[in-house]
Amino acid sequence: MLEHSDEGYGDDDDAENTNSRCSTEATDEDIIEELDTKDTGDAQLDNTHVPWIRLDREVYFYAGHKINIVEAMDSHGGVIWPAALALCNYLETNTDVIDLKGKQVLELGSGTGLVSIVASLLGAQVTATDLPDVLSNLRYNLLRNTRGRSKYTPEVTALSWGSEVERTYPRSVYRYDYVLAADVVYHHDLEELLVTMKYFCRPGNTLIWANKVRLxxxxxxxxDFKNTFNTTLLAEMGEVKIFKATCKR
Ligand SMILES: C[S@@+](CC[C@H](N)C(=O)[O-])C[C@H]1O[C@@H](n2cnc3c(N)ncnc32)[C@H](O)[C@@H]1O
Structure with a gap:
């Protein structure tokens, strides 16, 4: 599924140029306008809207499409983690179990955006979320890979885990059929993550959590996850487990 692309993004000159050219945040419209003037297939990626030093570009094939992912240094969300690959694989090969067509999907801790891209290519109306610092690269990857291919334009927005979500995502406004999360459990405070999962997992919807077991x-x-939700182990792919959860009534 992975094709490695060696375009030398990591050298110092590139890094300096990238940082200086990204002093202002680009809007979705800016990015779309730029993409309008470019080939969205194999064209050389432009790093105008990526604020971090680039590591590399990775190429994947999911849901019948070639997906270019720009990775970046300096945050956990800058690179693709194993559970994202496992979840993409699961979603594209198990559409009879999880049919995302026309569904409202929220992804927590989207990182580079691969899972949200695949969900969008499979027909979902996706909202990809992460910490504010990660959003620029996430937005770039999402728009770059779904424009002209997905029925619904995905949204990218900040969502920090914790009780604040009740204020920023009021139940009266936001409702999702599926909540997706890949490799969101690593070395950090996990209480806030569980609070967030609990908040978004409501009667009638489904949470899909994929994670590599590390620590x-x-x-x-x-x-804790199993005690909080009704859970089913959907798949085990190497060290990655994929759980389906619904809320306990
Ligand atoms: C290990 S990375 C996984 C990224 C992506 N899901 C993947 O599998 O490739 C964890 C992600 O969770 C995000 N994250 C960590 N703490 C967070 C918090 N408190 N609120 C929201 N997102 C957070 C990070 O920015 C990062 O994108």
Whole structure:
């Protein structure tokens, strides 16, 4: 599924240029306007809207499309993690179990955006979320790979885990059929993540959580997760487990 592209994004000159050219935040319209003037297939990527030092470009094939992902240094969300690949694989090969066509989908901790891109290519109306610092690269990858291919234009927005979500995403306005999360459990405070999962997992919708098991804390979280929701283990792909959860009434 992965084709490695060696375009030398990591050298110092590129890094300096990237940082200086990204002093102002681009809007969706700016990015779309730029993409309008470019070939969205194999064209050389432009790093105008990527504020970090680039590491590399990765090429994947999912849902019948070639997907170019720009990775970046300096945050956990800048690179693709194993659970994202496993979840993309699961989603594209199990549309009979999880049919995303026309569904409202929220992704937590989207990182580079691969999972949201695949969900969008599979027909979902996607909202990809992450911490503010990660959004520029996420937005770039999402628009770059779904424009002209997806029925619904995906949204990219900030969402920090914790009780604040009740204020920023009021229940009266936001409702999702599926909540997706890949490799969101690693070395950080997991209480806020569980609070957020609980907030978005409501009667009638489904949470899909994929994670590579790394640390003892992962196992503790998995136990808390199982105690909090009705859970089913959908798949095990190597060290990655994919769970389906619904809320306990
Ligand atoms: C290990 S990365 C996984 C990225 C992506 N899902 C993947 O699998 O490739 C974890 C992601 O969670 C995000 N994250 C970490 N803490 C967060 C928080 N408190 N609120 C929102 N997102 C957070 C990070 O920015 C990062 O994008």
């Amino acid at each position: 003892k804390t992962n196992l503790v979280f998995t136990e």
